[in-house]
Amino acid sequence: MIKTARKNRLTQRIALVIVGVLAATGVMTMTQQAAQASTITVPFQCSFNAPALNAVYDLGISDYAVTMTSPLVVEYGTSFSATYSFPAINPNLPFDITGAQVRAEPKIDVRKQSGSILFAVSSSTGAVSTAATISAGGAISAPGPVSVIVPTTTSTGSTQNFDIGDKLELIPDEFKYVFTATDDANLAGATVDCQPQSTSTYATRTTVNQTPPASPVSSCTAQTAGSTGGAGCATEQVLFASVAGGVLTQRAYTNTTPTSGSTSGATANANNSATSVNLGTVQTPLTTATVTGHINDIEVTDTRGGTFGWSLTATINNFTGDSGNSLNKSALKATPSCSISTTSNAYDYTQPTPTLLTGFNASLVAPGQSAGSAAQSFAGTVSLCTKNTDENLVSQSTGGLYFVQSTIELTLPPFLAADRYTTTLTITLT
């Protein structure tokens, strides 16, 4: 299953709100906030069902891009409306279906963040298409999107109760196109039924929120003269804490691992600063020679505090020699690695020299980083590392520290002109 698009969360600035009460009072408001839309591609097994003919036409398993929407935030205690759209299905039927009227019936699974599916909700309230002929070989669809109402609370003790702060993940489940009418009685009750072959990836995520009281109560009377017991009284204080989004940065740190295949000569064979890479010295070879070294280590720090991906790439120009010789840039290849930083290499990006962060916890870094492939030629742009929009479940952001390294391999042709070859490695973070 591949996520193809996800609207970045808008909340770079997050307000933490705590309401202190001595006893439960007040009525929650029912406002809903901005919606998010997400399209994910999921393998579905679809079939055309003709119950009046005791027949099922298995259309096989194919990937379909389905779209869901839901609010980013929902008020605690209320239900909310989500939508689920499915593309048209072409069963390649060898006959026309005249007088066809079709309605969509989506079904959505609901779970807490990364938990097991708790329940499913479906809808049969989708609009019915106007009567028309679906030609032989034609596709079947219905008006959409169709709204599905998702509850956030039910009866006490039900697994469908959610707490303030819970994140509800909505997962595409079965999607049906239901024929409400056709001219052929043999197709009475016909459906196109698509069953997902995986329900592990959510499409949208909705946070259960609580709006602070508009007019907090600052005083009250618990008892009057001569009385005791009772419910007491409550005052309210609304607490706020704000987190401001940070930056996405990269900083290079010297990698002093010696090269292999060369010696220390006029150029040394190890990097001596974060801005130079020394591949050493070789004698003009009789046959193709290879020198393997390392670019300097790079640490990417992302404190933007939202849901964002990034990409780290590298390019060079052709090598040029002090004496006017040249070496094509395709002679250099990179094999990068990319991992979440550890307590031994999690550096403070604000410091020019490696300065370990105190209290760094790698488990709070968002996953989803991946290194570029091995032996990438610098004939084009080399991918060192990419980070997708997977979030850390605790931080709820894509932030973290990531340590990127890469070996480089320079291939020297036989009898190469003696010279000091130089190029500039440009590393771009976007």
Place this chain on the structure above:
Amino acid sequence: MRRRRLTVVLLGIIAALAIPALSGAAPIPGNTITPQGFFRFCADAQETIANVDSAKLTENGGDFTITNSLYKSLDDFVYSKSSVTTTTKKINDSQWTLYEDAQQTQPKLLRCKLRTGESFTAGAWPNGSTNNSGRFVVEPAYGFGSAGTGLSTNPSTDQQCRVVNQATIDNVWGSLSNGQKNSAVYNPTASNLPSANANTLVTVADTVVFDGPSWTPSVAAITTSGSVAQVGSRALVANSNSTGNPRFEGAHYCTLVAPEFLKRVILGQVAPS
């Protein structure tokens, strides 16, 4: 004289009553490009092949149902198997259609995975028998056991697939106008026609194989022998408890000519193939 006439009448009634029971006859759809023909072709062939007593079927007041699972993908069809569902008394068949064109508007040949008549009274598979996987898992039973008694009027001898092909020939020929018959390239009747001699469209005995890999390869819908077009079928027959692999047993598979292709051949619009 009076007695003799009465005798003739009584025999006639007995014969008429005996037709369904003797033949298990089912109407083979005359096309596969209507909902009825497309979705029921193999299910109706099942009635003929296994000599099913039509009175036992739900549509005739009985309690057995023949369901048909059609597959768009040949690979999926190959994985599928005919089966039964004992609790609901269902015979589950599979169907796949080969088309002449990529747009799937010209059916040429159908493959049907059916049940043998003898399997209807067979019981559960031996314990530990291997089943199919994924969505192709079936109930581990050959048939309905004693509940299937009488479902086939002749369980020991299935009909050949050629019987279904002959019914298709009869249906298609019967649907032609006199003009079309007189200009037909092939003639299934015993009388010469202006454009085709008698008996130039015939069915031939099934080519019977005994395992899936022998049945799956491509097969011609119609071949020729001289001036005669021959409609044949590659059949697979594996009776219950016959191979040691129950999931392949109780199976009677047929390749069957599509009515639309047969019509085009008869009218000379396409060559037999």
